Amino acid sequence: MSESTIVKLPDQSTARIPKMNYLSKENGILSWLLTGDHKRIAILYLISLSFFFFIGGALAGLIRLELLTPQADLMATDTYNKVFTMHGVIMIFFFLVPSVPATLGNFLIPMMIGAKDLALPKINLLSWYLYMAGGLLALYTMATGGVDTGWTFTTPLSTHYVNTNVLTTGLAAFIAGFSSIFTGLNFIVTIHKMRAPGMTWFKLPLFVWAHYAASVLMVLATPVVAIAIVLVALERTIGIGVFDPTKGGDPILFQHLFWFYSHPAVYIMILPGMGVISEVISTFSRKRVFGYTAVAFSSVAIAIFGFFVWAHHMFIMGISNYAVLVFSLLTMLVAVPSAIKIFNWTFTLYKGSITFETPMIYAFGFMGLFTIGGLTGVFLGVSGTDIHLTETYFIVAHFHFVMVGGMLMAFLSGIHFWWPKMTGRMYPEKISQLAAVVTFIGFNFTFFPQFILGTLGMPRRYASYPPEFQILNVFSTAGATILGVGYLLPVLYLVWSLRYGKIAGNNPWQATGLEWQTQSPPLTENFVKMPIMDHDVYDYEWLEAQQEKEKEVASA
Amino acid sequence: MSEQNAHAQHAEGKHAHHIVSPKTYALILLALLVGTATTVWASYVDLGIWNPVIALAIACTKATLVVLFFMHVKYSSKLTMLTVLAGIFMFLTLIGMTLADYISRAWGQW
Amino acid sequence: MPDSSAVEHGASVAAEHEEHPAYLRHHFESTEQQADATNFAMWLFLLTEIMFFGGLFTAYLIYRNWYYQAFVAASHQLSIPLGGFNTLLLIVSSFTMAMGVWCAETRRKSGLVLCLCMTLVLGLGFLGVKSVEYREKFEKHHVPSYHYSLNSFLDPDSDEAAKAAGDKPLPLDVARHTEVYFSLYFAMTGMHALHMIIGVGILVFMIFRAQAGAYTTGHVTFVENFGLYWHFVDIIWIFLFPLLYLISRH
Known part of the structure; x- marks a missing residue:
């Protein structure tokens, strides 16, 4: 693959990491803990997110290990309930929701729009502290006995029937919610008010558009789950009767409020990932994203439609049949903007000069797995099939195809793509390509059998199952082992590359974004002087002309 | 930004910081007080189904006044x-x- | 509107920009950009607040339609004079807050401190009245929990407020739903009071800063944004008052 590559590294014998950069500016732990710099906060997030990811991953390992055999033999059944609940809580609230926005979004949005920082640096730091407070509270919960309601905190189970740490877990989610609200708010303000001269809305990279749409969701949807959690907490502690059926409350109302957030939340999780994919696909096929405007608006459309479909999580919960019809129909609509994105990426590839660096392999993984995940979502959106498939392993597989196959692939793609910008060094290409392929294979082994299990009728959230399902479960557990290797590899070689990686130079991928036109790692203020956006977005000819000019200046 | 620019922007009414006069605030306060009195009075009269409608209409009017003038949205x-x-x-x-x-x-x- | 003052203000901002006022943070290009950005951020925060209370309003709407009779009887337990007086306090405090913003904009330091102090007193007054109302609910066992008492609804003659409203005794299964009303009453007014308490805390902080002259040198963003918050809390009460106290009288 060495002959077909776009990688352009500086001469390694003379290249140096720039002495002045955001990493070297100040030293000491306090300079990190009190920083207002969006790039440093992004690094803080990256480290803490990875920590929570591996805790959530370890819990997933326990689940798969338990399901290796039909009997509940590894742990007691109520321990199993706690394990899958904590897996869900940690992965959703402390990894998936903040994953791309808090790390890559934080790092890149100001650079992409030509600003020195996010509009509200202190609020940005505050949201990291809130995130950590919530995360540590969740860990404390886990250490002191866990919670077994499932990550959905469904009433009246969570208010009346379980005696585990619902309160602290709820509080952890509540705090993490505010962290996410502040991140979203910060992004919206920044994108509106901090753009460099010439950076009009339709010159924004699609990464920024996707984050804008996700931020709107964060700001508008999160408070509703916050109030739902507050009401659950009040019901548990002082016994008010808003969701309590014995007092006249309606438990389904909790689900309405909960899913009003938690359905848009999956778009909060996936939209930033789609933004990453747009950047990566364009860069590695050397073409402007096909149908830029359509892709930009499809992000916004997903955000808007995302608000009108929440009750498709409740088809079997006792909502009215007419509401089921309406919500089922609206759910189909979301498929349209998602498909627009997939088709436009495919057309971007068409006749492009494609190269297969690691971010691109992950991006291909994303496109395939997300498409499968999305299409199986249609099965669940149709009320007829949903009644058969919901609460089975089909739904588990669907969700993991979209979130792990989609979002996690996008996250890894983005981390590899911008790693040279964040650290100034390249990751080792060969082994990372291997890791990407291992992840893809492991993923399919893990989750594809679960589609079959689900259609055969294996319910989720049980520690034991009929013996005839064992063979597929063994497949799934074996795949999870491979998947685990695929996730551990990047940690090892990325840490290794911090010291031994090749020096990347400003723009190893020959990408067009403003973030690539400055040194790596960037200065604290991002740019030496305020950039002016005088060319179109994804304009590779402009980039070539620019580099010609620089060469002439250098030789003159 | 030069002084001229600031003037130009003000003419457009875009970013210029509009200062609402105390007289306007006082008028709005008066309107809000009248609204409160009306809604309390209306609650003692039995208007059937119109009771909540009127109460909410008055509340919406009051809220709109607060948003437009106290919160300066009219000038934003x-x-x-x-x-x-x-x-x-x-x-x-x-x-x-x-x-x-x-x-x-x-x-x-x- | 006195246009001249706006122009004068715009001019002074422009003049200050030349020498980079100390409050201009490094990542902004101009004080206007900074003021604009923080103002917009405050509005977005209020957006989240709308949705936060939105959940409670939704619950209220649904249960009021389900348990109309119980809501009527339960709302008779609230005192319109007290609620009305509280509305009065809040509206006037909103006015003093708006005047405070005006004082800051026109750089009247003592006026600003006075306005903020008045807002503080009115806000505390509101909380005081609220606590009187809460206390009465506690005494009558109308706080939803395990000690909730249905006496006032099963036997209205034993209860002054119910008697005054001419309530008929409710059947047990209907009367039990008054607890839903009080659950919502406490959740909504409690959440509102919590916002008031936070606001009062910030007011105290602001009074000290205003005394030191922090907001009367052209940097009014903080006062303005707090004003937005305070008015928002006022608006919530403008809706809570008719919903909880007034519309179920008949």
Whole structure:
């Protein structure tokens, strides 16, 4: 693959990491803990997110290990309930929701729009502290006995029937919610008010558009789950009767409020990932994203439609049949903007000069797995099939195809793509390509059998199952082992590359974004002087002309 | 930004910082007090189904006055207005779509 | 509107920009950009607040339609004079807050401190009245929990407020739903009071800063944004008052 590559590294014998950069500016732990710099906060997030990811991953390992055999033999059944609940809580609230926005979004949005920082640096730091407070509270919960309601905190189970740490877990989610609200708010303000001269809305990279749409969701949807959690907490502690059926409350109302957030939340999780994919696909096929405007608006459309479909999580919960019809129909609509994105990426590839660096392999993984995940979502959106498939392993597989196959692939793609910008060094290409392929294979082994299990009728959230399902479960557990290797590899070689990686130079991928036109790692203020956006977005000819000019200046 | 520029922008009425006069504030206060008195008075009169309608209409009027004048939205950028409208829209979506379930639950079952 | 003052203000901002006022944070290009950005951020925060209370309003709407009779009887337990007086306090405090913003904009330091102090007193007054109302609910066992008492609804003659409203005794299964009303009453007014308490805390902080002259040198963003918050809390009460106290009288 060495002959077909776009990688352009500086001469390694003379290249140096720039002495002045955001990493070297100040030293000491306090300079990190009190920083207002969006790039440093992004690094803080990256480290803490990875920590929570591996805790959530370890819990997933326990689940798969338990399901290796039909009997509940590894742990007691109520321990199993706690394990899958904590897996869900940690992965959703402390990894998936903040994953791309808090790390890559934080790092890149100001650079992409030509600003020195996010509009509200202190609020940005505050949201990291809130995130950590919530995360540590969740860990404390886990250490002191866990919670077994499932990550959905469904009433009246969570208010009346379980005696585990619902309160602290709820509080952890509540705090993490505010962290996410502040991140979203910060992004919206920044994108509106901090753009460099010439950076009009339709010159924004699609990464920024996707984050804008996700931020709107964060700001508008999160408070509703916050109030739902507050009401659950009040019901548990002082016994008010808003969701309590014995007092006249309606438990389904909790689900309405909960899913009003938690359905848009999956778009909060996936939209930033789609933004990453747009950047990566364009860069590695050397073409402007096909149908830029359509892709930009499809992000916004997903955000808007995302608000009108929440009750498709409740088809079997006792909502009215007419509401089921309406919500089922609206759910189909979301498929349209998602498909627009997939088709436009495919057309971007068409006749492009494609190269297969690691971010691109992950991006291909994303496109395939997300498409499968999305299409199986249609099965669940149709009320007829949903009644058969919901609460089975089909739904588990669907969700993991979209979130792990989609979002996690996008996250890894983005981390590899911008790693040279964040650290100034390249990751080792060969082994990372291997890791990407291992992840893809492991993923399919893990989750594809679960589609079959689900259609055969294996319910989720049980520690034991009929013996005839064992063979597929063994497949799934074996795949999870491979998947685990695929996730551990990047940690090892990325840490290794911090010291031994090749020096990347400003723009190893020959990408067009403003973030690539400055040194790596960037200065604290991002740019030496305020950039002016005088060319179109994804304009590779402009980039070539620019580099010609620089060469002439250098030789003159 | 030069002084000229600031003037030019003010003429456009975009970013210029509009200072609302105390007289306006006083008038709004008066209107709010009248509204409060009216809504209390109306609550003692039995108007059947119109009682809540009138109370909410008065409340909406009062809230609009506060938003437009005390919160300066009347003099703010389009973006601020859009933000307020987005809030109202999402609020109505939450209520409307949830009610879509509740009002139709008993349909066909009587 | 006195246009001249706006122009004068715009001019002074422009003049200050030349020498980079100390409050201009490094990542902004101009004080206007900074003021614009923080103002917009505050509005977005209020957007989240709308949705936060939105959940409670939704619950209220649904249960009021389900348990109309119980809501009527339960709302008779609230005192319109007290609620009305509280509305009055809040509206006037909103006015003093708006005047405070005006004082800051026109750089009247003592006026600003006075306005903020008045807002503080009115806000505390509101909380005081609220606590009187809460206390009465506690005494009558109308706080939803395990000690909730249905006496006032099963036997209205034993209860002054119910008697005054001419309530008929409710059947047990209807009366039990008054607890839902009080659950919502406490959740909504409690959440509102919590916002008031936070606001009062910030007011105290602001009074000290205003005394030191922090907001009367052209940097009014903080006062303005707090004003937005305070008015928002006022608006919530403008809706809570008719919903909880007034519309179920008949």
